[in-house]
Amino acid sequence: MKSFKTYLEEKTGLAALAAMGVAGAAMAAPPKPEATQHIIDYMKEKEGFRPVAEPDRDARGNPIVVGFGTTHVYPDTGKPIKVGEKVTPERAEELMRASIEKQITPQMEKIPGWDEMDAGKQAALLSFGYNVGHGFYGRRGFETISSQLKNKEWDKIPETLKLYNKGGGKVLPGLVTRRAEEGKLWSEGLPGTAEPKVEEPETEEKPETDETKPPASTTYTVKAGDTLSAIAKAQGRKLQDLLRANPEIKDPNKIKPGQQIK
Secondary structure, eight states: OOOHHHHHHHHHHHHHHHHHTOTTTTSOOOOOHHHHHHHHHHHHHHHOOEEEEEEOTTSTTOOEEEETTEESBOTTTOOBOOTTOBOOHHHHHHHHHHIIIIIIHHHHTTSTTGGGSOHHHHHHHHHHHHHHOTTOTTOTTOHHHHHHHHTTOGGGHHHHHTTOOEETTEEOHHHHHHHHHHHHHHHHOSTTOSOOOOOOOOOOOOOOOTTTSOOOOOOEEOOTTOOHHHHHHHTTOOHHHHHHHOTTOSOTTOOOTTOEEO
8 A cells, every 4th residue: 555655746846845845755756757868868869888897087086987977986886886897888877876876876966956947957066066066055166056046046056157167276178078068968958858939920919709719627636747838739739728827837847746727
């Protein structure tokens, strides 16, 4: 039999649990699945695959690295990585997922507004944390981005990311490119997920008939991973119908679990 907490999580999401004060509800939500998958694919491309553990000559302190950029310890076991140890591509991807789940996500959840961020913003911070260290928020040397995240000055983040482009005290072209790509993810969202802006032509008002009358209003509770366009499609409506019925939604990419959609 499902527990009451599990039932509420499935029906209303973590936001409702938090509002009701159920134990454990204060924990922020994990990254959106599409954000996690995007970062895994992105890291494979950016980090490159190292089948044998070796010192990372480009990183401060030359930490031992293996697979797709896994350093210091194996995130799923906590055991130190030793020079000469080997991994397969499949094992390397498992380590990436474990790192995101066990190391990076707990740190991201401390950032104010994490649950409010769309998949693009979450993916940008996951990439940044994977590269500079998952505990960057609030850490010395990251005062600017930490302050802006704390105060939700989100419009400043893409430019601020560009400040963190050095390795060993030198500007690295690879980091310049990566920070620009993270800034684009932050401001534009994941590729292919932006909602198209539809310009509707002005039409002469006509008397309402059974054929032109809009369908009766219903209410839908947003679940984790939902998008407004997917909800509209599942309900047999148009995206613009939902935006007109819910004028409080200023950005169709920003909906959150537990939110009521007419």
